[in-house]
Amino acid sequence: MxxxxxxxxxxxxxxxxxxxxxxxKGLTPEKIELVINQVLKNETGARLxxxxxxxxxxxxxxxACSFFLSNDRAPEFSPAGKVKQTLHEMIRLKGxxxxxxxxxxxxxxxxxxxxxxxxxxxxxxxxxxxYMILLVRRICxxxxxxxLYIQDTVNSHAATMNQMWVKEDxxxxxxxxxxxxxxxxxxNLRIPLDKDGADIMYSVIAPEPKFQAxxxxxxxxxxxxxxxxxxxxxxxxxxxSNMAMFTGDYEISGRIAKAHYxxxxxxxxxxxVMGECGHAFRSVFDVGNRWMGWAMPPVDVIHAIxxxxxxxxxxxxxxxxxxxxxxxxxxxxNISRGRGLHDKARELVDMLCESFIEMTPNKEHNYxxxxxxxxxxxxxxxxxxxxxNNREKADQIKRTGxxxxxxxxHNCHSxxxxxxxxxxQDMEVKFFGDLIFNAMDKTIYKGGE
Amino acid sequence: xxxxxKWDWETSEKEILVNKWIxxxxxxxxxxxxxxxxxxxxxxxxxxxxxxxxxNGELWDESFEKAWSLQFTPSQKLVSLVSNDEEWAVCIDGNxxxxxxxxxxxxxVNSKGVGASVQVDGKYGMVVNGxxxxxxxxxxxxxxxxxxxxxxxxxxxxxxxxxxxxxxxNGIYSVSVNGILASxxxxxxxxxxxxxxxxxxxYSIRKNRTDYSIGRNKSIWDNTFQxxxxxxxxxxxEVIAPVRKGGKWYLYKDDKQLWKNNYLQLLNxxxxxxxxxxxxxxxxxxxxxxxxxxxxxxxxDKIISDLFYSDSGKTLIALFKNNKYWDIAVNNKIWGLxxxxxxxxxxxxxxEIITTRMEKDGKYYLVVNGNVHNEGFEMIFxxxxxxxxxxxxxxxxxxGVYKRKILPLDQLL
Ligand code: SF4
Ligand code: SF4
Numbered sequence: 136m137x138x139x140x141x142x143x144x145x146x147x148x149x150x151x152x153x154x155x156x157x158x159x160k161g162l163t164p165e166k167i168e169l170v171i172n173q174v175l176k177n178e179t180g181a182r183l184x185x186x187x188x189x190x191x192x193x194x195x196x197x198x199a200c201s202f203f204l205s206n207d208r209a210p211e212f213s214p215a216g217k218v219k220q221t222l223h224e225m226i227r228l229k230g231x232x233x234x235x236x237x238x239x240x241x242x243x244x245x246x247x248x249x250x251x252x253x254x255x256x257x258x259x260x261x262x263x264x265x266y267m268i269l270l271v272r273r274i275c276x277x278x279x280x281x282x283l284y285i286q287d288t289v290n291s292h293a294a295t296m297n298q299m300w301v302k303e304d305x306x307x308x309x310x311x312x313x314x315x316x317x318x319x320x321x322x323n324l325r326i327p328l329d330k331d332g333a334d335i336m337y338s339v340i341a342p343e344p345k346f347q348a349x350x351x352x353x354x355x356x357x358x359x360x361x362x363x364x365x366x367x368x369x370x371x372x373x374x375x376s377n378m379a380m381f382t383g384d385y386e387i388s389g390r391i392a393k394a395h396y397x398x399x400x401x402x403x404x405x406x407x408v409m410g411e412c413g414h415a416f417r418s419v420f421d422v423g424n425r426w427m428g429w430a431m432p433p434v435d436v437i438h439a440i441x442x443x444x445x446x447x448x449x450x451x452x453x454x455x456x457x458x459x460x461x462x463x464x465x466x467x468x469n470i471s472r473g474r475g476l477h478d479k480a481r482e483l484v485d486m487l488c489e490s491f492i493e494m495t496p497n498k499e500h501n502y503x504x505x506x507x508x509x510x511x512x513x514x515x516x517x518x519x520x521x522x523x524n525n526r527e528k529a530d531q532i533k534r535t536g537x538x539x540x541x542x543x544x545h546n547c548h549s550x551x552x553x554x555x556x557x558x559x560q561d562m563e564v565k566f567f568g569d570l571i572f573n574a575m576d577k578t579i580y581k582g583g584e
Numbered sequence: 585x586x587x588x589x590k591w592d593w594e595t596s597e598k599e600i601l602v603n604k605w606i607x608x609x610x611x612x613x614x615x616x617x618x619x620x621x622x623x624x625x626x627x628x629x630x631x632x633x634x635x636x637x638x639x640n641g642e643l644w645d646e647s648f649e650k651a652w653s654l655q656f657t658p659s660q661k662l663v664s665l666v667s668n669d670e671e672w673a674v675c676i677d678g679n680x681x682x683x684x685x686x687x688x689x690x691x692x693v694n695s696k697g698v699g700a701s702v703q704v705d706g707k708y709g710m711v712v713n714g715x716x717x718x719x720x721x722x723x724x725x726x727x728x729x730x731x732x733x734x735x736x737x738x739x740x741x742x743x744x745x746x747x748x749x750x751x752x753x754n755g756i757y758s759v760s761v762n763g764i765l766a767s768x769x770x771x772x773x774x775x776x777x778x779x780x781x782x783x784x785x786x787y788s789i790r791k792n793r794t795d796y797s798i799g800r801n802k803s804i805w806d807n808t809f810q811x812x813x814x815x816x817x818x819x820x821x822e823v824i825a826p827v828r829k830g831g832k833w834y835l836y837k838d839d840k841q842l843w844k845n846n847y848l849q850l851l852n853x854x855x856x857x858x859x860x861x862x863x864x865x866x867x868x869x870x871x872x873x874x875x876x877x878x879x880x881x882x883x884x885d886k887i888i889s890d891l892f893y894s895d896s897g898k899t900l901i902a903l904f905k906n907n908k909y910w911d912i913a914v915n916n917k918i919w920g921l922x923x924x925x926x927x928x929x930x931x932x933x934x935x936e937i938i939t940t941r942m943e944k945d946g947k948y949y950l951v952v953n954g955n956v957h958n959e960g961f962e963m964i965f966x967x968x969x970x971x972x973x974x975x976x977x978x979x980x981x982x983x984g985v986y987k988r989k990i991l992p993l994d995q996l997l
Contacts, residue, residue, distance in 0.1 A: 154749055177830065295723075304708075331614075429869065
């Protein structure tokens, strides 16, 4: 029999979100109708019509969704069920949607779907549920009823070009402080700022300078030991994250991607290496760039997994002592389903760890961490719901029996830590960077070795 | 001032042994070269948490706990941001400004001097030639320093508590020019441009979560848009900006549609006299240039990173990436460089010579009028053209030796 985590609680459908409530207060029936119909008319086309016409409510997608499984297979949590309660309702009512229904729609679209795209793999027609849920979020954005905390994050993006209100001097000061500290490892270590013509621009997400500056330290040590010609921009464009992409604020989402790529072209680098974040990769590689009209990234961009894989296989970083404890690996949706990096991730695990146990399902079939798609950024009002909606994820992790969980993504990392804590699971979450930093031979690579 | 005629255009080669510095100091940082090529400098580590500025092998008298953002001005002065005892200053040719700050960054240099962003006791502003703005603000971004020495930035005027989205929506940002508020408050402001005299500013704004427009001094255009990019002043003091309507991008002038055609994207607006050019995307993932609403024939699939006119406006240059490589198009004609890295070129006064530098397979090369010079170097710094357009000043690092070479153009072309 399948072991099930013991915390049980139901999703609270009565959560009050200040941002949503304030937005609803300002809406009139006319405005609601106008905005919904405008978006449906002007911003959709054959793709949506095809999805709507094709879905035959077969429910084959239902078991693909961890929300459905975590909520005892309640039909309202099935992918098609969520579209029925949100987008279909807007279409059926021709935009004449009540405020109570809108409140429900925001909750479903923002907190009960991670836009993880797992369900699409199980739909016989490949219907992209995430696309439709994001369309609902786009309407919510235009109605100004986006949940408070994720809207605040988008406000930060728009004003500072980073998601955590990090001021320009704080960013540079943090890099200089980490550089100084990291000289404990190598006395001549540098985090080269604005190095024109470096080969690589390394970009991170704003929680790193804000709360986890040690990750920048580790990364600087890795770059230095591998003798990489790298740089970080001292100016906006350094943050590769993008919550606007998840609130449907595509204009700010595009502006964020523009700033990121313009930083890279201004520094004349060959390549952008992104830290361990999944949604940021989706933004830079797939979403923000495309809104700008860049079909493919205008400057080559690789995720940290690809970079670390190169460092280890090329011998630029040598592993001294492999990690002893048994580890398991969480494949982040946006770099596994979204980019196919799961095999490289396993090769990395193999190079770094003595003992590995697979999580099931895995690779492109893995369940979302439950924090993705902006869910964790909806903040404290929604936290308990997020935990309830992640019971299946907690069970999946527990079944591995591992003591260490590798999660090469910031969102996943924070979301998984929350779940482990909530479901009383004694497990540590690590980045690949943590493992490499601890296992590496801290000598400087010399070409030709 | 760039006094290019007074530079040494006769001595065919001068050398400075940079590799000697490597032995003299714990480490040296990136080499910076003055435009006239006579001075080379680097931040160097002289001891534990001690840095010096080394110019042509000589150290400045003062040493620093921290130093960064080293650069030469157009008048060959050497500037760095420096810190001792947790105070920051600008240091020019070894003399630190008397004004000190809790932090200083975003160094900008031009012919009128030196400007930067500063933070004092958690308040933000700019400093220009040693004089800080009288009023400081909650935050600062998007700084501009024009050729008259005027400074401007987007400033956060009111404090905001965590997640106060209502106050944010109502507008807490303004434009400050030389420290004085020069616009109304808006939800967001980006991309400030000065007019040619520095008497006016234009900028892009967001009025609320979804409506964008263009601001000019204290007023804004009547039209609202789905998005807008950086506005630019024409010589006639009109404001032109790319704006988005109905999912397409248009060019607007003084709040009225200017070009007949719309595009999937409009970037890098360049204006010279009556000529207006923009990098355009006219089909998804395809980029070109439109000059006065007439498209060039060339297409690239990645990006046009720079688009600019020569001073006379006769030459229009696009720096672009197609497939894997960087290249240049001059007046609709592609050079065919296949560069891994490529810099913005210089144009000679007579507009006959266009030169730049590129990297290919790890070596740096001089490029003149699309011809790649056959000698590759460890590094090439920005090449210069003599005012009579007969010589190139080539500045290179070659096996640890800095070389300043004068190359007659008739031997190069
Ligand atoms: S995208 Fe993911 S979270 Fe959303 S319905 Fe599909 S499987 Fe569930
Ligand atoms: S599997 Fe596809 S067709 Fe079936 S209900 Fe889900 S989305 Fe509709």
